[in-house]
Amino acid sequence: MNEFELVKKYFSRLSKSNTSSLNLNDDVFFDKSKSIVVSIDTYVEGTHFIDFRKPELVIKKIIRSSISDLICKGVDPKYYFISGSGNSKSFSSSNLSKISKSLSQEQNKYKIHLSGGDTVYSNKLSFTITSVGFSKKIILRNKAKFNDDIYVTGNLGDSFIGLNILKKKIKVNNFLSTYFVKRYYQPILFPKLTKKLLDFANTSIDVSDGLVSDLEKLINKQKLSYKLYMKKVPISKNLQKLIFLKKLKKEYCVTQGDDYQILFTASPSKSRIIHKTAKSLSIKISKIGKISTSILKSEIFNQNGEKIALKKQGYYHKF
């Protein structure tokens, strides 16, 4: 049973009386009466980050992953809390000093503030990050409309390549290695887009588990299907080069997650304003598919326009 089904089965009834909790079917908690939005995620060494040899980079990755949950919903993150479990090696003075410096840089970049947290002893390293923002309105899941266009920001797949370089499963030259590893540790978020999203997105999610997996989560409670065109999925020039050199499958590279790009749907009538917003903020926003009726099955088309079935649909935490 995967994480999503687990939560659903055992815990959704506990939050039912609390109408503001979105019935645990979203990545964030929203209490409309207090205009508060909260995201909480736990990151475990070996599962969510490969090791702690670069604490300053791991911290950037998990902070961005956490605030990404708010940003993709149209909510500016305001504070964050960090709880670390680890041993004396993980939390050595040298590491703490690196973590602190790194947090300071992220604070300046994203205008967020450390508001608390604790450190506890454990032989297994993990962090829980809580991000809090305030907003009267947020973009929810499961609000896609029939005939909506499907969009994604930035590029997908770079982070997955970075991870595989770190795991020594892919060998590339120094230049490419630096590029991809940077994208793994420091995904590019678009805080400037946050509030604008409210103008056009019907529903949204950030791509953390994987493009297809997250698209399915986005509309999981709706009687809808989708058409997804791999040819339209945006990738970086460097990934384009690598796919050619290493004979990789694009549809595989772009569906492995950890991208932290914003996946959203919008009415075709919003096409113009989305184009304008993208241009004025210099943010790449690509139309990659279409929402369809539930009479049809969801379809994915590869680079050559052929219908394909993906074997591994992104990433669930298996128990």
Next chain:
Amino acid sequence: MNEFELVKKYFSRLSKSNTSSLNLNDDVFFDKSKSIVVSIDTYVEGTHFIDFRKPELVIKKIIRSSISDLICKGVDPKYYFISGSGNSKSFSSSNLSKISKSLSQEQNKYKIHLSGGDTVYSNKLSFTITSVGFSKKIILRNKAKFNDDIYVTGNLGDSFIGLNILKKKIKVNNFLSTYFVKRYYQPILFPKLTKKLLDFANTSIDVSDGLVSDLEKLINKQKLSYKLYMKKVPISKNLQKLIFLKKLKKEYCVTQGDDYQILFTASPSKSRIIHKTAKSLSIKISKIGKISTSILKSEIFNQNGEKIALKKQGYYHKF
């Protein structure tokens, strides 16, 4: 270096620009402008709870420990979030069902609602609980006044005995075993007292690390000292009996923490209202000491009125 010093050294500068964060020198975060109060704590198996053989009890303990941070500040907890890291054994269907049932009982008891959380895979079991409440006013640390009386709610020491029974370090009959183990897993909180505290407490903390340790944390930034009378420290009849039977030291038993009782100071002029409140709510509130000037050293007096020095001042997470 202990947890408190660590946080202070490396992270306090990160929260300085954020005046609402109490500079990380409190157990809760308070944003006055939003009237929001947040407490986050991580509980690791082997450190904060001994094992997971009774998941339904461990869950009660950690939920109470978390909301206790809010209750002792005069804030009613409203929602909570739970993030669990563990393996398939810890999160088996049977355990999840027990956890869910237990959470449901706690929700009814304390009028709180599950608002989110996640489960991730880890070979080390831990939980991070986030509790959120709303209040325009909270009782802060370091607001004791010279000549304040020091009070504590309920009884101290039972939880520590319960822990030692579970660890098989103390052997008692079934009746006593059930009693003390229950107090270890299910500390008695006083939610009815929460809002009343605002009427008389100058400063407060919950006793989690240990009576003396928490008293020192309570006034750590103030130029004050204290006098603490062990004779006045409230204990249960069962603990009184056990101390007699096993020739235990009361001052040791009541300073080991995990009690989740409220330790607060109040002006002597509030003595009457405190007495009245205690009586009307049927809550034991005991005067156990006095706040004094920093010219004097803090003093602890044992059962016979003799000045003593405690060797182990409660519980810090060592790194």
